[in-house]
Amino acid sequence: EVQLVQSGAEVKKPGESLKISCKGFGYSFTNNWIGWVRQMPGKGLEWMGIIYPIDSITTYSPSFQGQVTISADKSISTAFLQWSSLKSSDTAIYYCARRTASDYDYWGQGTLVTVSS
Amino acid sequence: QTVVTQEPSLTVSPGGTVTLTCASSTGAVTSGYYPNWFQQKPGQAPRALIYSTSNRHSWTPGRFSGSLLGGKAALTLSGVQPEDEAEYYCLLFYGGVQVFGGGTRLTVL
Numbered sequence: 001e002v003q004l005v006q007s008g009a010e011v012k013k014p015g016e017s018l019k020i021s022c023k024g025f026g027y028s029f030t031n032n033w034i035g036w037v038r039q040m041p042g043k044g045l046e047w048m049g050i051i052y053p054i055d056s057i058t059t060y061s062p063s064f065q066g067q068v069t070i071s072a073d074k075s076i077s078t079a080f081l082q083w084s085s086l087k088s089s090d091t092a093i094y095y096c097a098r099r100t101a102s103d104y105d106y107w108g109q110g111t112l113v114t115v116s117s
Numbered sequence: 118q119t120v121v122t123q124e125p126s127l128t129v130s131p132g133g134t135v136t137l138t139c140a141s142s143t144g145a146v147t148s149g150y151y152p153n154w155f156q157q158k159p160g161q162a163p164r165a166l167i168y169s170t171s172n173r174h175s176w177t178p179g180r181f182s183g184s185l186l187g188g189k190a191a192l193t194l195s196g197v198q199p200e201d202e203a204e205y206y207c208l209l210f211y212g213g214v215q216v217f218g219g220g221t222r223l224t225v226l
Contacts, residue, residue: 035215037163044220045155045163045206050213059213062118095162102151102210103168110162 002026004034004096004108011114012086019082020111022096029077030054033099036070036081039110040092050099051079086115119143121209123218128226129197137221138189139207145188146209152190153208154183156201157220163206167192199225 003025012018022034035050049060053072060070072079079096096108120142129135139152146152154167165174167183170190180196190207202225207218 037217044204045157045208045217047208047215047217050215061214061216097163102153103165103172104153104155104208105165105168105174107162107164 002098002106004098004106006094006096006108006111009112009114011116013117014088014115015085016115017082017084018086018113019080020094020113021078021080022108023076023078024098025077027098030074034072034079035097035099035104036068036079037095037097038064038092039095040089045095048081048094053077053079086113088115088117091115119211119214119216121207121216121218123205123207123221125219126222126224128224129194131197131199131225133197134193134195135197135223136186137192137194137205137207137223138186139191139209139218140189141209143211146185146190148185150190150209150211152183152185154181154190154192155206155208157204157206166205194223197225201225 007021030053036048038046048064051058051070053074069082093110095110097104098106122140151169155163157163166177171183182193184191205221
C-alpha cells in the first residue's frame with residue numbers, strides 16, 4: 001500500500017529554522033516526484049515545488065523560490081521541506097504528495113506548522 | 118503570475134448534477150495542461166479524483182467525471198450525494214510548474 005507519512009506538528013518562533021519530512025512507503029520512492037503544497041488557515045491549496053528523488057532535480061513555484069528549500073534523501077525514502085528563518089506568515093498546513101507523470105495521486109496527512117512569538 | 122480560476126461556490130440538490138470549471142489566465146485549457154481535480158473535506162488532506170483531464174483513480178466514484186468544456190477544464194458530478202459536500206480544487210501543469218485553482222466550495226442542499 002502506497003503511503004506518505006509526514007512528520008509531526010511544529011511550534012516555532014519567528015526567525016527559527018525548521019525542516020519537516022515526508023517518508024514514502026509501498027512504492028519505488030526514487031521513481032516518482034514528490035511535491036509540496038501549502039494551505040494557510042482557512043485558505044486554498046498552493047503548489048510550492050517539487051523534487052525528483054533519484055537526482056534531486058527541483059522546481060519551485062516563483063512564489064516560493066528562495067523562501068524554502070526542498071530536498072530528498074533517497075536512501076531513506078524521505079523528502080524534506082525546510083526554512084532557514086521562519087515568519088509568522090509561514091503558519092500553515094504543509095502537505096506532500098506523490099506525483100507520477102501527470103497525476104498527484106497519494107498525499108501525506110499534512111504537517112501543521114505554527115510560527116508565533 | 119499565472120492564475121487559475123474556479124467558481125468560489127456552487128450549490129446543488131441531492132441527486133442533481135453540477136459542473137465545476139477551471140480556467141487559465143494564459144488562455145484555453147487543453148489536455149496538455151493535464152488537469153487534475155481534488156476533493157478536500159474539513160480537517161482532511163486533499164484526495165485525488167481525476168487526472169489528465171478525464172482519468173479516474175481506482176477509488177473515484179463513477180459519478181465524478183472530468184472533461185474540457187468551452188476552453189476550461191471541467192468536473193461534473195452526476196447524482197450528487199450528501200457526502201460530496203466539500204471543497205474542490207483543480208491543478209494545471211505549466212511545464213515544470215503546477216498551479217492550483219482557488220477552489221470551489223460545493224454545498225449539497
